[in-house]
Amino acid sequence: MIIVIEPPKGGTGLGTRFIDLVTIEVHGGRGGDGIVSFRREAHVPRGGPNGGDGGAGGDVVLVVDPKLATLADFRNGAIFRAEKGVSGGPNNRTGRRGESAFLKVPPGTVVCDADTGAELGDLTLNGQKLVAARGGQPGKGNASFATPRIRAPRNATRGEPGEFRRLRLELNLIADAGLIGVPNAGKSTLLATVSAARPRIADYPFTTLNPALGMVKMDRGFSFVLADLPGLIEGASQGIGLGLQFLRHVERTSILIYVLGTGLELTPLQQYLTVREEVLTYKPELERLLEIVVLSRVDLAGKAEMDEALASLPEGALPVSAATGQGIDVFLRKLSDSVRKLREGLE
Ligand SMILES: Nc1nc2c(ncn2[C@@H]2O[C@H](COP(=O)(O)OP(=O)(O)OP(=O)(O)O)[C@@H](O)[C@H]2O)c(=O)[nH]1
Ligand SMILES: [Mg+2]
Numbered sequence: 086m087i088i089v090i091e092p093p094k095g096g097t098g099l100g101t102r103f104i105d106l107v108t109i110e111v112h113g114g115r116g117g118d119g120i121v122s123f124r125r126e127a128h129v130p131r132g133g134p135n136g137g138d139g140g141a142g143g144d145v146v147l148v149v150d151p152k153l154a155t156l157a158d159f160r161n162g163a164i165f166r167a168e169k170g171v172s173g174g175p176n177n178r179t180g181r182r183g184e185s186a187f188l189k190v191p192p193g194t195v196v197c198d199a200d201t202g203a204e205l206g207d208l209t210l211n212g213q214k215l216v217a218a219r220g221g222q223p224g225k226g227n228a229s230f231a232t233p234r235i236r237a238p239r240n241a242t243r244g245e246p247g248e249f250r251r252l253r254l255e256l257n258l259i260a261d262a263g264l265i266g267v268p269n270a271g272k273s274t275l276l277a278t279v280s281a282a283r284p285r286i287a288d289y290p291f292t293t294l295n296p297a298l299g300m301v302k303m304d305r306g307f308s309f310v311l312a313d314l315p316g317l318i319e320g321a322s323q324g325i326g327l328g329l330q331f332l333r334h335v336e337r338t339s340i341l342i343y344v345l346g347t348g349l350e351l352t353p354l355q356q357y358l359t360v361r362e363e364v365l366t367y368k369p370e371l372e373r374l375l376e377i378v379v380l381s382r383v384d385l386a387g388k389a390e391m392d393e394a395l396a397s398l399p400e401g402a403l404p405v406s407a408a409t410g411q412g413i414d415v416f417l418r419k420l421s422d423s424v425r426k427l428r429e430g431l432e
Pocket of ligand 2: 273274286292293313314315
């Protein structure tokens with residue numbers, strides 16, 4: 086799995102695309118063989134042909150699962166095979182079809198043939214399916230070759246190989262959660278601590294000019310996408326500072342994480358009220374988003390200062406320090422539980 090971060094197009098700073106990209110191989114199952122067989126009955130000296138046909142090979146099918154948000158489950162170059170069809174049997178028994186292999190992909194996955202570049206499908210709807218590699222046709226048993234002139238055919242055919250394709254899966258990432266806060270609150274540092282993303286970090290305001298995404302990998306293959314956003318200041322909704330246009334990147338996000346730093350000009354409570362006011366002035370509908378409040382950089386504050394700040398903030402505010410690692414586990418657990426619940430709500 087590779088995350089390609091393309092440079093912004095046209096210099097607006099808003100064209101940044103985040104792509105999750107992976108190439109895999111898919112093989113339809115081979116068709117089952119037809120067989121040669123003759124009836125053997127006590128009173129029939131020369132039994133007729135009764136070799137059955139094989140079963141068709143299984144297909145490889147991509148299916149949209151709204152609980153997935155990334156292609157992180159696919160290893161680059163991974164090979165997926167559907168089951169072979171079963172050979173035919175005597176007494177004209179047709180072999181069983183091979184089982185199809187179903188691969189779950191997140192909504193928004195664009196599927197291309199990696200060799201020709203042709204687009205095979207754009208999978209967006211919950212449960213939508215795409216047959217990526219068909220199973221092979223089954224072979225015919227000798228019973229199928231009997232004619233009035235050739236009553237005892239000794240030929241049967243083999244099943245055909247299944248289709249083979251190299252697929253390129255491409256996903257435009259949508260963040261599950263966005264980090265918001267005043268400049269220098271520690272948003273980029275927090276993203277760098279919990280993901281492989283390496284956003285620019287510095288002790289001057291507006292270090293982050295464009296949203297950056299990071300993939301957070303939890304246990305048992307669960308992962309989600311976190312967006313780091315430029316700092317917000319009072320008046321942002323009127324276009325002061327970097328403005329709020331970039332918030333459109335989190336409008337499809339379901340969780341806003343307020344990152345409130347200790348040791349800044351504004352107290353954590355003032356930061357919370359200012360940022361929230363700007364966000365809701367920009368778009369009142371964003372009130373429906375789930376909020377997680379984080380008190381960051383707590384290693385810079387004394388215990389008394391930290392306790393006072395936590396008491397002033399909405400209940401459930403979590404103290405964290407990217408510098409010492411304090412509170413990071415608790416924060417990730419709460420965040421991933423929320424992401425999980427929201428995705429389950431999509432079912
Ligand atoms: N001691 C300490 N410093 C931190 C911590 N987190 C961030 N910092 C420092 O705070 C400053 C700002 O951090 P950033 O992560 O760039 O802040 P930001 O919120 O992304 O800032 P903008 O992109 O400008 O909005 C940097 O000097 C960081 O090293 C922390 O947990 N402890
Ligand atoms: Mg930043």
